[in-house]
Amino acid sequence: MVKDTFKAVFVLVLLFATLSFAEFYLNVGTVQIGNENYMVYEFGPEFTVGPVTLGLTLTTYATDLTTGSFYFGYPGSSTPSTNIIDGINITALGLDLGNVWFRYGRMRPVTYGMGFVFSGYSNPNARTLDAGIRMGTLSASVHVPYQLAQLSTFTFTQSDPVYTAVVSSKISLFELSAFGGVDMDGLREDAVATPLTYAAGISLTTNVLGFSIGAEAGAQMWKDGTIGYGVFGGIFGDFGVFQFVAGPFYASDGFKPWLISRNYSFEKSQPDFGPDKYKSDLGYIANLALTLSPYGKVAVLLKGNFEGNVTLSGEGIINIPAIGGTNGLVLYGYLYDETPFEGGQFFDDNTQARLTIAYPVFAGFYAGVKYIWEDSQWKQTAFVGGSANF
Incomplete structure (x- = not known):
């Protein structure tokens, strides 16, 4: 007893x-x-x-x-x-002992170097294992997309097809990073179209008067053996509320800047996905972000070439504070368009967009409505749950 x-x-x-x-x-x-x-x-x-x-x-x-x-x-x-x-x-x-660390949990966005090859790639439904070491000026980490499927049998399953790794070191006044990844979907025999199999890059940056100046080179290898190359040089600045990165780039046939990004899963689901879709290009990249804590953040990404072709991407979240005993509101928006303003239209068949209006019921839990641009019209859905529904 x-x-x-x-x-x-x-x-x-x-x-x-x-x-x-x-x-x-x-x-x-x-x-x-x-x-x-x-x-x-x-x-x-x-x-x-x-x-x-x-x-x-x-x-x-x-x-x-x-x-x-x-x-x-x-x-x-x-x-x-x-x-x-x-x-x-x-x-x-997770466990962080300084020199050694690991974390298992919801996947965090993957960005390496200056973001020319790996730029915020994420899968909100995946749990992954990330682990790394820190030894003086040298650091290394790996990203393994596996998750525990059944506790009773201790069964693990692949949660996402993209595996990545990065090694970084401080060399004199420069930060040198080398990174790479493999998409396991591209190695499957029954793969659709001509998928990407491997991607790698190297970046070198230094700090000058509060600005980071550097360059990044990358390569993308496709299932049919095609290898595309690209290079980017630019300037990066972080001034608290305002951040930016800008500079020129060159991409050969079979290489696309920002390919492994938040939009990657949609990109590779298209029937024409493959190296033939991405032609040699010379242009510029500009990324602007405004952060006003705790009221929100807005980021706009622009890629263009000297022939007038432009890709526009944007994402933002606005926190409206509590007024009159309410819990406030959260507004979230996302936009990706490879042909903005074409034909005088801002939204067309090539536009991916969504707008979420969420009411925070209590910490981490929301009820709201989501508008998704699909088939050239806005479609409305309601939801309750965490911010992963945004």
């Missing part, structure tokens, strides 16, 4: 301590895994104590709220689990 009482008290103390240091995560949303759409429900604590980060959630997936299948844990494996134990999901696990 005393032993059972001690166990109960210990569990309650542990639960109280966990929740005291934790941020509570709650998310309700939709996700596509393979060819199936699921409703996903997640809730649980995530906290950091010293060098350790830990996040646990109870996660369930449903193909339909009433008559569909219901799974615990990630249903992407060949045998999705209905065991409630597999609903216990490690959403974050």
Whole structure:
């Protein structure tokens, strides 16, 4: 009896301590895994104590709220689990000891060098393992897209096809970085079109009067053996509320600047995806960002050439403060267009855009409406859940 009482008290103390240091995560949303759409429900604590980060959630997936299948844990494996134990999901696990660190959790954007090859690539539905070392002026890290699918059988599954690594070193007044990645989808025998298989780059930057000046060269190898090359030189500045990067670039046949970016998954799903789509180009890149904490951030990315072709990309989030007892509002917008203003139209068939209006119910949990530009019209959907739904 005393032993059972001690166990109960210990569990309650542990639960109280966990929740005291934790941020509570709650998310309700939709996700596509393979060819199936699921409703996903997640809730649980995530906290950091010293060098350790830990996040646990109870996660369930449903193909339909009433008559569909219901799974615990990630249903992407060949045998999705209905065991409630597999609903216990490690959403974050990290340890930073200074010289050595690792982090498992929701994928963070991948940017290397000056962003000419790898520029903010991300998959919001993936959990990944990132690990690295720091030894004086030398640092190295790897990005491995694997996640725990079933806790009961300790089964892991690939969560995203892109694997990357980077090595950086301080050499005199310069920062030298070499990086590369492989897209496993490009190595599949049944791959659609002519996919990208490998990408690599090297950058060299230095600081002059508060500005970073440098150059980056990259290469992209395709499944048919085509190799495209590109080079960028420019200037970078970070002045707190205002950041920018700008400069000229050259790309040979089969190379596209910014290819492995947030838009990469959409790009490679197109039927004409391949080296023949990207022709030799000479032009300029300009990236401007304005940050007004805590009110939000807006970034605009522009790529053009001297023949008048322009690609426009933008993303922004605005936090409207609480007024009159409300929790305020969050506005989020995203835009990508390879033919802006063509034919006198700002939005056309080539435009990708969405606008989210979200009401923060409580910390990390929102209810809102999302407008998506699709088939030359705005389509409206409602959602509840975390910021991953934006």
